[in-house]
Amino acid sequence: xxxxxxxxxxxxxxxxxxxxxxxxxxxxxxxxxxxxxxxxxxxxxxxxxxxxxxxxxxxxxxxxxxxxxxxxxxxxxxxxxxxxxxxxxxxxxxxxxxxxxxxxxxxxxxxxxxxxxxxxxxxxxxxxxxxxxxxxxxxxxxxxxxxxxxxxxxxxxxxxxxxxxxxxx
Numbered sequence: 001x002x003x004x005x006x007x008x009x010x011x012x013x014x015x016x017x018x019x020x021x022x023x024x025x026x027x028x029x030x031x032x033x034x035x036x037x038x039x040x041x042x043x044x045x046x047x048x049x050x051x052x053x054x055x056x057x058x059x060x061x062x063x064x065x066x067x068x069x070x071x072x073x074x075x076x077x078x079x080x081x082x083x084x085x086x087x088x089x090x091x092x093x094x095x096x097x098x099x100x101x102x103x104x105x106x107x108x109x110x111x112x113x114x115x116x117x118x119x120x121x122x123x124x125x126x127x128x129x130x131x132x133x134x135x136x137x138x139x140x141x142x143x144x145x146x147x148x149x150x151x152x153x154x155x156x157x158x159x160x161x162x163x164x165x166x167x168x169x
Contacts, residue, residue, distance in 0.1 A: 070096045073164070075133065075154065076103035082157045084164035093147055093168050099133075099140045106132035107154045107162075109140050117148030117168075129155045144168045 069092075074085040080103045091097060099109045108131055113122035125142050127133075133140060144150060147168050154162040 069094075070098065072098045072100055074102040075099055075107040075109075076101070076105060078103065080104050082154070082160045082162045084152075084154070084162065087164040088166075089164075090167045090169060091144065093145050094143060095168075096141055096143050097166065099142075101133040101136055101138045103136075104157070105136070105138075106134045106156060108132050108156070109142070109152055110155050112151045112153065115149070115151035117146045117150070120146050120148075120150075125150075126152075132156070 071089060071091055073089070077083050077085050082104050084099075085102070099107075101107055108127040108129065110126045110129055111120075111122040116122050116125075125144065127140055144166065145168075150166045150168065152164050152166070
């Protein structure tokens with residue numbers, strides 16, 4: 001018959017060798033003092049290192065998942081060029097796109113009504129042509145749910161070639 005104990009204790013002998021005591025070791029200490037309980041000997045086997053690795057993997061998964069659902073596009077390059085950076089990119093349907101004022105502003109983001117998938121209202125996903133992002137760091141966010149190719153431009157700098165394309169998968 002297996003011996004049981006009421007509580008588990010974790011001993012940390014040093015920061016370089018973080019190990020949990022096994023239930024058998026704990027039971028040997030606890031059971032000699034007459035403790036009884038519901039956890040069977042040998043049930044606790046994970047080390048703190050294993051728990052830490054699992055926690056780090058879970059945190060990394062969350063970070064990757066959140067990054068996979070958003071993309072940032074600079075309005076104006078770091079060297080002051082009148083471009084979207086990146087100017088062409090691909091996103092998944094439902095992924096948020098954040099256009100962020102960087103340099104050479106004012107800017108806006110207008111989707112070309114002739115170059116969006118059939119049935120998409122370009123006006124509903126665009127900034128108004130007269131609406132402008134005037135300061136550094138100002139943003140415009142859009143989420144595209146219909147698959148296809150979308151062309152967009154900056155109305156004040158369209159003549160300078162400030163345009164881009166996004167493909168939604």
